[in-house]
Amino acid sequence: MLFEKDYFLTGKINEECGVFGVFNVKDAASLTYFGLHALQHRGQEASGIATSNKKEIKCIKGRGLLTETFNNRVIKELKGVHAVGHVRYSTAGGNEIENIQPIMVRSHKGDFAVSHNGNIVNAKELREEMENNGSIFQGTSDSEIIGHLIQREQGDFVEKIRKAVLHLEGAFAFVVMRENEMYAVRDHNGLRPLSVAKVDNGYVVSSESCAFDIVNGREEFDVLPGELLKIDYNGIQHIQYAEKTQLKMCAMEYIYFSRPDSSIDGINVHTARKLSGRMLAKIDKEAGDVEADIVVGVPDSSLSAAMGYAEESGLPYELGLIKNRYVGRTFIQPTQAQRERGVRMKLSAVRDIVKGKRIILVDDSIVRGTTSKRIVQLLKDAGATEVHVRIGSPAITHPCFYGVDTSSRKELISARKNNEEVRDFIIADSLKFLEVDKMMEAFETENLCVACFNGVYPTDLFNLGVQLKEEIENER
């Protein structure tokens, strides 16, 4: 079944997404459009907006970028003061229209719409159990399970959500909109971000705080791990649904995913990245390693780390690479051929800057090695005499099951090669990653999920864990 194919055959999991909700603000659909626009980096595969005019819910969704589905005319069709929206991250497979969010649940007990970011690790088990008991699913996404679970539980709506989420394991930050209420929920490990802000007399909920500026959000705060918020005309009610909670925010949110102007659980993303660059420079200084002339970052996500490296090392920060801004994120392209073409189209070396220079090249991460290999070559072709690669995160050795496409182990270069072999593959003069403890020291927090770097997953993995074990055994 496609569900399994999504996870294993294509080596893909359902990836990162952006969710946005508006409660009790005029022209909620426009506000949601602006909010989702600020979250577009989290997903470009599809988008959707559902609105409530207090009596009924209407939903419009489509494939591609937000602007491919929504324009003024379409937004005008979505009347109402409440809205929930979603941007979905591109994936091979799983791109059926039924999987696009918000997921709509229509029922005689009232309709609701769900926007989910994350990945449910026991989705297969839950779905099989529900199908055996007569549930019929429209699509293949794990997010649909959330709607089904809520629908089948008894009690008032808070109770229904509370009971439903207790069945879920994995990563979830989701928003549910009913005709006159909104709910925001975060998993008990806080793996995915979710924040709330006030707007006029209402509220907005967003995957990232960068979306609050454009809608004039104020007094923002994070939904806590294991917390369920009920938002209605009386205000916000905070309900702690999980007994055991811990904060294990995805480290990759800070390293790569989120926008630098977002703050997650009190830490600004740009600042975290800059501190990782500073730490890399400190380590080099202490080891007395590497004499270089300039520091170059790989646009976009590593520029903050490169600035940090330059500040700490005292070396000049230079614009050695230029990005064609019309090419999207390459790491999230579905096939390797597309990723390679993407990197070629996207980055060019600035010959006059790099010629004859010894370069410290800072990037935020190496996943498959596509980007690093290409840019080291680019810089050398443009006349750089040495290229020393410094990575602002640890080597990625394990797959993510929580909603980020770090793919299966066989695609992860550091799962198959040691540091020296990776260095050789990317033809760098030297290569250093930031070790897990040093990254935590740099970010000044241990409240991070680092499973893709050390294989210690903060949740049970159910069937996915069995598959991973088999994959590792087959490598031997």
Ligand SMILES: O=P(O)(O)OC[C@H]1O[C@H](OP(=O)(O)OP(=O)(O)O)[C@H](O)[C@@H]1O
């Ligand atoms: O080893 P790889 O498989 O090439 O993946 C790692 C690269 O992918 C990401 O950049 P991307 O181009 O996706 O986005 P960005 O412009 O936000 O840095 C990341 O920042 C690395 O540069």
Ligand SMILES: NC(=O)CC[C@H](N)C(=O)O
């Ligand atoms: N992975 C995401 O964050 C998107 C949510 C969900 N897993 C989907 O497939 O649509």
Ligand code: SF4
């Ligand atoms: S495994 Fe890695 S990418 Fe996945 S949630 Fe944990 S830190 Fe993030």
Ligand SMILES: [Mg+2]
């Ligand atoms: Mg990059």
